[in-house]
Amino acid sequence: MSAGDRGGERAGHRLPIPLTRFVGREKELATLTGQLRDPAARLISVTGPGGVGKTRLVTQAALSLEPEFSGRIAIIRLDDITDPRDVLPTIARAIGADDGQRGPREALARFLGDDRWLLVLDNIEHLLPAASDVAGLLQHAAGTTVLVTSRARLQVAGEHVFPLAPLPVPPADRPMPIDLDRFAATRLFVDRAIAADPWFSAKDAEAAIAAICRRLDGLPLAIELAAARVAIMPPAALLEQLDAGSSALSVLRGGPHDAPDRLQSVEAAIAWSYDLLRPIERLFFRRMSVFVGGFTLSWAAAMIRGHNGGEAYPIDAGVNPRLH
Ligand SMILES: Nc1ncnc2c1ncn2[C@@H]1O[C@H](COP(=O)(O)OP(=O)(O)OP(=O)(O)O)[C@@H](O)[C@H]1O
Ligand SMILES: [Mg+2]
Structure with a gap:
């Protein structure tokens, strides 16, 4: 049995495909996939604030590299784990390396061997003490690259930090009419507004939409939550609420029920970081x-x-x- 046949995650099932449109990030995706192809970069951490799009970017990168890695790619969510000691056992279970006999590190090293593998560890910021375990594992798995998402960098030797900025927004002094298609933030707003209301039209609301995206600093999570509101209020009214200061956070909630709690509202996204x-x-x-x-x-x-x-x-x- 070759390594390519082992492990339930790859055989048969492919990586989960997001249900919403991916917007912008052409340069980031090209740079990140370039790094992931470089055997010298074995540990890459995509860092940035909550809701900036780290998970989404690494998912797109993993999807685009799936054929090159012959399916030896796994995305492992760590947000439900609370003890750093559980990180290696979780990886081992996720890729089918757990043989019930060896400790997780040895079992992983044997399973991964020298094969070309990409392990994506999503949300490691609350488990930073585990970063050295992960770096240690890489010393025994010559073909493996680990890509993590984290609100903070890992600060271990060999780490390549990939800081992710929010989406570009139209500048405030942009002359009218604003072409919303030219900026990823406004494109994301319009796409998610149409998902919330099929009759949504950005016509005559360009200035308000641009101002909303600027007000939200181009943060994808906040833009998605705001855009979902157009079903109940037009962009101009939404902007007014956001500008009202104290009510801004109350507008930015009500995320999808199948998203983690952390991504249900901007307030929860901030609280997750604050608690760390x-x-x-x-x-x-x-x-x-x-x-x-x-x-x-x-x-x-x-x-x-x-x-x-x-x-x-x-x-x-x-x-x-x-x-x-
Ligand atoms: N480029 C993009 N195109 C489309 N949607 C995006 C993009 N970037 C982010 N999103 C969406 O914005 C939301 C937040 O993004 P994501 O979950 O990737 O944030 P995150 O940085 O991983 O946050 P956290 O630190 O809480 O894990 C998600 O619904 C995601 O699908
Ligand atoms: Mg994430």
Whole structure:
């Protein structure tokens, strides 16, 4: 039996195909698939804030590489796991490497051998201590590449970080009429609005749609949640609600019931990251919320010094990578 025949995940079933249209990300997809083809990049982490589209991008990359890896690709969700020690056993079970005798690391190393494999570990940010187990596994599986999604980078040797930015939005000074098709954020809005209401027309609402996408910083999760609202209110009214500040988060909820809780609302997406912070980081996070339009590193450093007894806090090592 060859490695290609083993493992329930690949044999017969293919990777799950998303039910919604994928928008934009041409450059990111080309760069990421290029990295995944490069045998020198064995551990790649796609990082970015909740709802920015990490899972979606890696899923598209995995789908496009499926033939090249002869089906030896698995996407393994880790969001339900709470103990980092369960990461390797979960991978082993998912790809059928668990032989009931060896420990997970040895069983995985034997199963993967030198074959070309792509293991996608989705959502590892709450299990960062497991990153060294994963890196250790790679030392015993010469043909395997691991692609993770995480709100924070792993900070282990050999990691190639792929920071994912939100979708491009039309600039505020764009002269009318705005071509919504030219920007991935507005294209996503229109696509999901039509899914919510087949009679939806963007005509005469271009400026409002562009402003909504700017207001939501091009974040796909927020855009999808907002676009689903057009069935009950036109884009101009939606923009008004978003601009009303306190009611903005109440508009951005009501995601699909089959999505994880974390993706049911923007509030839940933020809470997932907030809960991963250490107490001192949570304090800083709350303090930073006074900077409504964003902040520079030096403002953050000044604010932190002011609330940390004059002591500097290692922003880069601590707060910054964990605050997505
Ligand atoms: N380029 C895109 N085209 C179409 N839909 C997208 C795109 N990017 C993201 N989405 C959609 O936006 C939503 C959020 O994206 P996704 O689940 O990939 O975020 P995430 O970065 O993985 O978040 P989390 O950190 O919570 O796991 C999903 O419904 C996803 O399908
Ligand atoms: Mg995700």
